[in-house]
Amino acid sequence: MFDRSAHERSAPPLENAQTLTGVEDARFLTTPGAGEIFLGRRDGTPIFLNPDTTFDFRVAAGVLAPEDVAILSYAQGMLEWTRRTRFCPASGHVLEARQGGHVRFCPECAIEVYPRTDPAVMMMVTYRGKLLLAQHKGRGHAFWSTLAGFVEPGESLEEAVRRELFEETGLTARSLTYFGSQPWPLPASLMIGFVIEAEHDALTIDESELADARWYAREELDALKLSGPISLSRWMIESWRKI
Numbered sequence: 001m002f003d004r005s006a007h008e009r010s011a012p013p014l015e016n017a018q019t020l021t022g023v024e025d026a027r028f029l030t031t032p033g034a035g036e037i038f039l040g041r042r043d044g045t046p047i048f049l050n051p052d053t054t055f056d057f058r059v060a061a062g063v064l065a066p067e068d069v070a071i072l073s074y075a076q077g078m079l080e081w082t083r084r085t086r087f088c089p090a091s092g093h094v095l096e097a098r099q100g101g102h103v104r105f106c107p108e109c110a111i112e113v114y115p116r117t118d119p120a121v122m123m124m125v126t127y128r129g130k131l132l133l134a135q136h137k138g139r140g141h142a143f144w145s146t147l148a149g150f151v152e153p154g155e156s157l158e159e160a161v162r163r164e165l166f167e168e169t170g171l172t173a174r175s176l177t178y179f180g181s182q183p184w185p186l187p188a189s190l191m192i193g194f195v196i197e198a199e200h201d202a203l204t205i206d207e208s209e210l211a212d213a214r215w216y217a218r219e220e221l222d223a224l225k226l227s228g229p230i231s232l233s234r235w236m237i238e239s240w241r242k243i
């Protein structure tokens with residue numbers, strides 16, 4: 001069992017502590033060094049993270065047990081934030097780590113900077129027994145996935161879904177239902193999944209965002225290269241395939 005133990009961040013427990021290493025099996029070493037980030041307690045044992053640690057999150061997440069994937073996801077998010085948050089956004093001074101590495105503080109203007117999470121909506125669109133899948137531009141190898149887009153300032157999740165859906169495909173939603181969510185710490189996203197029933201199936205594809213988008217029947221999915229097995233997109237597609 002893993003506990004983030006946030007109440008201990010002001011004075012992280014060092015006794016019997018371990019450090020999460022950069023190896024892909026999420027091995028732990030004893031004795032954290034100075035400047036390490038306090039992640040919490042794993043079965044009661046304090047776990048730290050060296051900010052210089054490196055690992056391939058996608059590879060590791062595919063082979064670890066779910067609880068270790070959750071810890072690694074958290075660690076990956078903290079690493080990304082720590083590496084990208086070295087200077088004060090107001091004065092440019094070097095920030096100091098506080099609260100076990102969960103707050104970065106500017107000694108010049110007393111600003112506290114906290115880890116952030118960027119919400120992104122994931123949209124699984126259906127119409128009369130068919131599923132809309134898209135190939136997104138700008139990825140190394142093409143695969144078919146659900147639509148996705150970042151929530152903009154001042155937008156609700158539902159508004160973001162309707163805007164992104166219309167911008168990318170010209171579709172409008174007859175209904176919209178929450179599916180589930182997944183942290184995606186590359187670098188700081190929270191994917192929030194919705195199932196959408198479209199009002200029509202005529203597509204106007206935004207070619208700056210999508211390489212292709214098509215409607216597929218269930219029996220056609222086997223022939224497609226789908227998004228990776230640890231992605232929310234894939235979980236949504238598999239849930240529809242089983243209906």
Ligand SMILES: [Zn+2]
Pocket residue numbers: 088089090091092093106107108109110111
């Ligand atoms: Zn400052």
